[in-house]
Amino acid sequence: MRLKHYQEKVLKELKEYLSALADAKKEFEEIAELKPHLAKHINFPKEAWEKSTGRLVYSSKTNGLDEPLPDIYFKVPTGGGKTLVACHAIDNIQKTYLNKQTGLILWIVPSTQIYRQTISALKNREHPYRQVLDISSGGRTLIKEKTEIFNRLDVEENLVVLMLMLPSANRQNKETLKVFRDQGGFTDFFPREDDFEGHKKLKELIPNLDCFTTEMEVFGTQIKTSLGNTLKVLRPLVVIDEGHRAYGELARNTVRNFNPSFILELSATPPPNSNELVKITGRELHEEEMIKLDIHLTNKTSLDWQDTLLASFEKRNDLEKKAKEYEGNTGEYIRPICLIQVERTGKDQKDKKFIHAEDAKEYLIKKCNVPESHIAIKSSEKDDIEGIDLFANDCEIRYIITKQALQEGWDCSFAYVLTVLTNPSSATGITQLVGRILRQPFARKTKIKDLDECYVYTFRQNAKSLVSEIKKGLEDEGLGDIAGRIVSDDAGTDTGGLKDRVMQYRSGFKKFEGKIYLPKFVIQEKESWRDMNFEIDILSEIDWESINIDEIKNLSLQNKRNKEQEIALGLSDEEKELLKETGREEKSGTLEIDEVFLTRQITEIIPNPWHCFQIGEKAIKLLLEKYEREIVAANFVFIIEELKKILEKERNRLSEQVFRKMVADKKLCFFLITDKGGFELPSRIKVKSNKQLVRNDNTPIQKSLFDYVPEENINDLEKSVAIYLDEQEKLLWWYRNMSRQDYHIQGWKRNKIYPDFLAADKQEEKDDYGTVYVLETKGIHLKNEDTKYKQDVFALCNELGAKKAWKELFDEFPDHDFEFQVVFEDEWQNKINELME
Numbered sequence: 127m128r129l130k131h132y133q134e135k136v137l138k139e140l141k142e143y144l145s146a147l148a149d150a151k152k153e154f155e156e157i158a159e160l161k162p163h164l165a166k167h168i169n170f171p172k173e174a175w176e177k178s179t180g181r182l183v184y185s186s187k188t189n190g191l192d193e194p195l196p197d198i199y200f201k202v203p204t205g206g207g208k209t210l211v212a213c214h215a216i217d218n219i220q221k222t223y224l225n226k227q228t229g230l231i232l233w234i235v236p237s238t239q240i241y242r243q244t245i246s247a248l249k250n251r252e253h254p255y256r257q258v259l260d261i262s263s264g265g266r267t268l269i270k271e272k273t274e275i276f277n278r279l280d281v282e283e284n285l286v287v288l289m290l291m292l293p294s295a296n297r298q299n300k301e302t303l304k305v306f307r308d309q310g311g312f313t314d315f316f317p318r319e320d321d322f323e324g325h326k327k328l329k330e331l332i333p334n335l336d337c338f339t340t341e342m343e344v345f346g347t348q349i350k351t352s353l354g355n356t357l358k359v360l361r362p363l364v365v366i367d368e369g370h371r372a373y374g375e376l377a378r379n380t381v382r383n384f385n386p387s388f389i390l391e392l393s394a395t396p397p398p399n400s401n402e403l404v405k406i407t408g409r410e411l412h413e414e415e416m417i418k419l420d421i422h423l424t425n426k427t428s429l430d431w432q433d434t435l436l437a438s439f440e441k442r443n444d445l446e447k448k449a450k451e452y453e454g455n456t457g458e459y460i461r462p463i464c465l466i467q468v469e470r471t472g473k474d475q476k477d478k479k480f481i482h483a484e485d486a487k488e489y490l491i492k493k494c495n496v497p498e499s500h501i502a503i504k505s506s507e508k509d510d511i512e513g514i515d516l517f518a519n520d521c522e523i524r525y526i527i528t529k530q531a532l533q534e535g536w537d538c539s540f541a542y543v544l545t546v547l548t549n550p551s552s553a554t555g556i557t558q559l560v561g562r563i564l565r566q567p568f569a570r571k572t573k574i575k576d577l578d579e580c581y582v583y584t585f586r587q588n589a590k591s592l593v594s595e596i597k598k599g600l601e602d603e604g605l606g607d608i609a610g611r612i613v614s615d616d617a618g619t620d621t622g623g624l625k626d627r628v629m630q631y632r633s634g635f636k637k638f639e640g641k642i643y644l645p646k647f648v649i650q651e652k653e654s655w656r657d658m659n660f661e662i663d664i665l666s667e668i669d670w671e672s673i674n675i676d677e678i679k680n681l682s683l684q685n686k687r688n689k690e691q692e693i694a695l696g697l698s699d700e701e702k703e704l705l706k707e708t709g710r711e712e713k714s715g716t717l718e719i720d721e722v723f724l725t726r727q728i729t730e731i732i733p734n735p736w737h738c739f740q741i742g743e744k745a746i747k748l749l750l751e752k753y754e755r756e757i758v759a760a761n762f763v764f765i766i767e768e769l770k771k772i773l774e775k776e777r778n779r780l781s782e783q784v785f786r787k788m789v790a791d792k793k794l795c796f797f798l799i800t801d802k803g804g805f806e807l808p809s810r811i812k813v814k815s816n817k818q819l820v821r822n823d824n825t826p827i828q829k830s831l832f833d834y835v836p837e838e839n840i841n842d843l844e845k846s847v848a849i850y851l852d853e854q855e856k857l858l859w860w861y862r863n864m865s866r867q868d869y870h871i872q873g874w875k876r877n878k879i880y881p882d883f884l885a886a887d888k889q890e891e892k893d894d895y896g897t898v899y900v901l902e903t904k905g906i907h908l909k910n911e912d913t914k915y916k917q918d919v920f921a922l923c924n925e926l927g928a929k930k931a932w933k934e935l936f937d938e939f940p941d942h943d944f945e946f947q948v949v950f951e952d953e954w955q956n957k958i959n960e961l962m963e
Contacts, residue, residue: 130207130414130416131413132406132414133207133210133211133214135404135406136200136211136215136404136406137218139178139179139404140200140215140218140219140403140404141218143175143178143198143403144219144222144223146173146177146178147170147171147174147196148223149174150171150173150177151223154170154194169194171184171187171196172186172194174196175401182627183627183628183812185400187382187389188382189361189384189385189386190334190358190382190383190384191332191333191385193385195382195388195389196223196388196389197388198389198391198402198403199393199400199402199403200215200390200391200393201394201402201404201405201406202393202406204394204561205416205417205537205561205564205565206394206406206411207416208367208392209247210254210258211392212233212365212390212392213255213259213262215365215390216231217261217262219363219390220363223388224363227263228266228281228282228283228285229281229362230281230286230362230363231285231363231364232290232364232365232384232386233248233287233290234291234292234364234366234381235289235290235368236291236367236368237291238291240367240368241291245269245271245289248269248287249269256269259287262285263284266285267284268286269287269289270288270289271289272289272290272291275311275312276288277311277314277315278314279314281360311351312351312352312355312356315355315360316328316349317349322347322348325337325346325347325348325349326347328349329347329349334385335349335355335358335359336350336354337349357384357385358384358385359385361385362384362387363387363388364381364384364390365390365391365392366381366389366390366391368394415569415571416565416566417564417565418563418565418566418579419580420694421560421564421582421695422579422580422581422582422693422695423584423693423695424437424441424581424582424583424693425584425693426583426584426585429585429718429720429723430718431481431585432489432493434547434583434585435466435486435490435547435583436494437583438464438466438543438545438581439464439490441581442463442524442542442543445543445576445577446461448574448577449462449577451574452574456572458568460540460572461524461540462540462577463516463524463542463543464524464525464526464541464542464544465562465563466525466526466527466545467529467545467548467559468481468527468547468548469482469529471483471503471508473507473508479726481548483503483527483528484503486527486547487527490525496524496525497522499522500523500525501523501525501527502514502523502525502526502527503527503528504526511523516538516540537565538565539566539568540567541562541563541565542577543563543580543581543582544560544562544580544583545584546583546584547585563580563582566578579694627813627834628810628813629812629813629832630832630833631831631832631833632832632833632859633833635831635859639809640806642806642807642886642898643798643806644807644884644898644900645796645797645798645927646805646870646871647794647795647872648795648796648797649793649795655797658794658872660781660872660874660876664784665733665777667784668780668784670732670734672780673741673776674776675741675745675748676748677772678745678748678765678769679748679749679752681749681765683749683753683757683758683760683765684761685756685757718762719746719758720762721739721742721743721746724742724746724762724766725738725742726738727766727770728741728770730770731774731777732773742769745769746758746765778875778915781874782918784874786874789922789926796923796926796927805869807831807868811832813834817836818834818837819836819837819849821852827848827849828852829851829854829860835848840862843903843905843954844862844882844903846954847882847901847903847949850955850958854958854962856888856962857885857888857962858886858887858888858895859885860883860884860885861884862883863880863881863882865880866880869881869884873916873918873919874919879902881900881901881902881946882901882902882903883899883900883903885898885899885901886899887899887962896943897943897944898943899944899946899961900920900944900945901947902920902948902949903948903950903951903954904948904949904951905950905951913948916948920946920947921946923944923946924944924945927943927945927946947961
């Protein structure tokens, strides 16, 4: 199989790293032999990383023997051919770094679905994956499963690929797992059972081997002849598919404890602190004809889910007609498949309130005349596609009904249509399944427009939310560059290729590292404190019976016809905007009053379904006193949205009552906590930027806590405030507080408040900081209800803070204080002047 250009790029960068790694390891081994005491301080994987990539940020790893461990990531989006790249990478690592063609490859996958697909491909000698490995090993490849035995000769004379599911490598219950049990099949790798001296020497050589007894006992050391111990002895090359799934510390330690010689991880979304050697973008996949674009969104206005299913049935039929024409002209077979997401699949879960897999299947059979053999249900307890080749010409399956069983690892490029029949208030449908319909059959365009694009059908949803959910789904599939924007500076420089840099405190502020704490709302439990939780502590205490929805009577309804929309999303010609609306079509639709649907919509605001039903019923009754039923039905979606606004306002009113009562009763405290659970400003931050914030006279910023402030992360108002703060004589330091990751305040609304700036004035006599100012900036146009809420929360913080003797809570904070302020665009200079007087 010929590699794509982006796959060749991956292997080129890998070869450069491996070459540097081999040189660094050789130098390391020479030093270790001559001066062992110096070798302990040499991190050769890091040195090779810096040399080959030019990047200084590297997350160092060690194996179970505390040796430096090369551990790198390939970021390859869904549909990018991760497994093929991995097979080629194995060949390169074996030959360039490990200097061999044989040995053990431990291939770890996260799920049964991926396990079955990968093992099937690797065992098939005609498959491209297996062919790459056979070329690498000279035709001597053995594919083994966890339950299969292999011996020393197998490993010495062959390239042995051992497949293992990640849950099997979880050592929490290791004694119950076959991987760690003593089993006779692996005795070839260990001394004879009665060779106590041999066991002792091997244990000294590899200290982390599992043993039956300790040396203090009468029979001495006895090493288990387990698969786990065999891995430790063989020091395998480890390949981790969907590497982000292995980032639980328990699983991660287990993998490292196998004493690997090298770890290669592949993922569409690498976790933080991973060594991302190479990154493939969604645009690169699109240029290689790997994915279907445009994405067509049809959002039915009908409250009847059957109408949505019928529309997707008609679209799939139309696609099949075009696919047959294409086959007649080219000989290439495509059978378009429709994926249908429902709310329930369990045999004991049928309920009229929820759309069940059997409901969708029954509708397709009875109303659409679809043969039962064309329909498959894929769930945790029923798998109609198990063992079936969906690409085969004689396969009849055209509809696959699921709840979430296709979220990960499922790969069929014949999937063209996604039909989401789940609760519109839930974003999981499109977000988790959109990637399943993106792959282009045969990785090349058909040049027939309809067969080079994909289709999503939903009902009763908000168009803006739909697009947002699709973008989120693309990001989860590693296609974020298609889903969003690439930020650039005024000169148009693309920051997408910039490398992370780690920034530290300025030299003059290093004495404050680990000593800048901020207060937050906490609740005491036994001997410790925990953060206040909105759902647990506030929402659960609201008296929902006291909600007042009389305001709904003031709605003005129009006698209008409803429209449903089809929106097309595709690549823009401009680099800045990669995903844009490329088309829109409106059609007539009908609506009916559906109290159950209304109930389900407002449960996102009020968690009790019974209260929701009563409130919805009352709202409809109040409107029917003023308008005819047809008018209420025609405005039903508008009514739901307005009712949600009223309920949200009422929920906020009642939440504030609960919150303030808890404060008054001293159940909720505004405290400064310094042990675990408190907030401490970070000592290091990562920056990806090509433009540093400077003062108005173009001189560098002087008083920011960190020695670099990227201009890209700050808007015009915030930039002005930052520069003004930096020029204040009385100010000691300031910090740009990052949303969703830094200091926040949890008030009586669900969303946390992340202030824009933290700043501290000087205490000249003590060479220390005094008052810490917590500042939120707002434009004049943002003087709204949300801003009023933040002002009220900040006022409460100031009131409670004034009553605190911080020194009683924290010895190092006796003379510090806090002040919380919302500053507006038309008054911020004056406000800061007042603060700094």
